[in-house]
Amino acid sequence: MLELNSIHARYGAITALRGVSINVSQGELVALLGLNGAGKSTTLGCIAGVLKPWQGDILFDGASIAGKSPEQIARLGISLVPEGRDIFSSLTVDENLRLGGYILKEKAEYHRNLDEIFELFPVLKERFQQPGGTLSGGEQQQLAIARALMSSPRLLMLDEPSLGLAPALVDQIFELIDRLHQRGVTILLVEQNVDRSLEIVDRAYLMNTGRIESQGTPQQLRTHADIEGIYMGVKGQSGK
């Protein structure tokens, strides 16, 4: 479904990606793991069209999307939940979800998606008319994911959804991702929580300084030396 072929990207003089190749098949849950600054968010940004790779190609269903606008890419069915839950705090839950569904052509699909979201996130139904900013951190993260789901994405990309959440909420978010995967949603997940990610993903890529260092199933990766560095790095972080 998604294929990145040797993507290079830079911010001015800073090279962030040096030949990143990954692929995600329909229905798969794939994680991109790595230390701070490895290039994980940059990779998602290139796929979502917010940053143009200067070399390499990105194929979605076999057609190149590198160079398309974020709007065009969203319409193809790729949805990104960026780092740091960017919901609209002054808008209600209802309004946030409406914005997520704006690309839908049929009203019926909007209502179908909303019903599904109420089933997945009962708290959002309870808080429907409340401003997003009054929700707890975990609830805001649920709203950010729900908003992305409102557009019926074919590929959902989540950038560190568990960041900054209390352990109980982290559990909830991982259970939710697992449930979405079981429902058939194709997901590319960026995470620092290596243990929890490897419990639920089909495959993962380990990234380091703009390159993919290794990849494989959780079982293959757990025995891989590179992953030790990521564990060490995560443990050594004071948390952002």
Ligand SMILES: Nc1ncnc2c1ncn2[C@@H]1O[C@H](COP(=O)(O)OP(=O)(O)OP(=O)(O)O)[C@@H](O)[C@H]1O
């Ligand atoms: N807007 C920007 N301008 C300049 N450099 C940037 C910018 N965004 C990211 N970078 C640099 O690009 C590299 C990759 O950053 P990126 O945000 O992709 O890392 P990451 O793997 O998502 O890290 P984290 O786990 O901390 O979110 C880093 O060295 C970072 O400093």
Ligand SMILES: [Mg+2]
């Ligand atoms: Mg990042």
